[in-house]
Amino acid sequence: MAENLFLRKQLALFREREAKPRGITRFTRIWMVALGRLFDWRETLVVVKPETFVKWHRTSFRMFWRWKSRCLGRPKLPGNLRDLIRQMARENATWGEERIANELALKLGIRVSPRTVRKYLEDDRTRGGSSDQRWATFVRNHAKAIVACDFFVTVTVTFRILYVLVAMEIGSRRILHCNVTEHPTADWTTQQFRETLDEPHPFRFLIHDRDAIFSPAVDITLKDFGICVRKTPKRAPKANAYCERLVGTIRRECLDYLIPLNERHLRLILKEFVAYYNRGRPHAALGPGVPEPIQGRVPASGHRHRLPVGYHVGSTGVLGGLHHDYRLEKEAA
Secondary structure (H helix, E strand, O other): OHHHHHHHHHHHHHHHHHHOOOOOOHHHHHHHHHHHOOOOOOOOOOOOOHHHHHHHHHHHHHHHHHHHOOOOOOOOOOHHHHHHHHHHHHHOOOOOHHHHHHHHHHHHOOOOOHHHHHHOOOOOOOOOOOOOHHHHHHHHHOHHHEEEEEEEEEEOOOOOEEEEEEEEEOOOOEEEEEEEEOOOOHHHHHHHHHHHOOOOOOOOEEEEOOOOOOOHHHHHHHHHOOOEEEEOOOOOHHHHHHHHHHHHHHHHHOHHHOOOOOHHHHHHHHHHHHHHHHHOOOEHHHOOEOOOOOOOOOOOOOOOOOOOOOEEEEEEEEOOOOEEEEEEEEOOO
């Protein structure tokens, strides 16, 4: 039977060449080599020379051995975990592989490398940058006692320009205060610092730029609160890198996707985002961690790629579904 198939295949090649001249395909070569293992092919080979047929056999063996010796790498993640990673990337357009890995490890107890997460994402977002090492060393040594603040602007749907003041604690990455105004003045700025530092506080330094809004009267009021003001050098935004990064985060993860209707609407948007930033958003600089965690310790599951028994993944939309806060919830009995 194998010999008949071998001869029929050669006859078909003759007919194909008469209709349309072409070479022998790789699939045909492998098929004839496989049939040749079942009988003595030397007396029935007609289309090519025996040396060519032996060459086909060696090529087929190399292909088979290459397939058998292929490097499979690490096993794939479970299907439900792959779907969860893609769901997080689909529902949160601004998240990258490191952010998703931090969310899984911190809130769901699933330890996955960011490089593993990257394989299942549709795009790859890279980040980079550098900062002055000496200033960064100073900030790290005094992070728990430093408050950084800055102004940025945003535009409403009616093209009104609104000013936003943010103040953050560098040590915990917590946003201490955030407010909006259409006409920023020194008196208004002083009042914002009174609301931020009115209670006994552990802060010793405050960093801000040389904007005219931060007048000498503002610095004098801060000294009355026991705060030593440190102004950044001119044209040196990296000197206030933490707050600049916070402003960039607010833009990239919030304001770039929403159009404020008025001052009140912008204040409501920032209030919801600040609550999510402080209580639900993982920060890579914290290990990862959350400045004000509200979820208890994640129960152990016994396997790094499995959820704890009796729990399922729950999520809450933030800013109308722009972000989602994931957590473990006990299944109903």
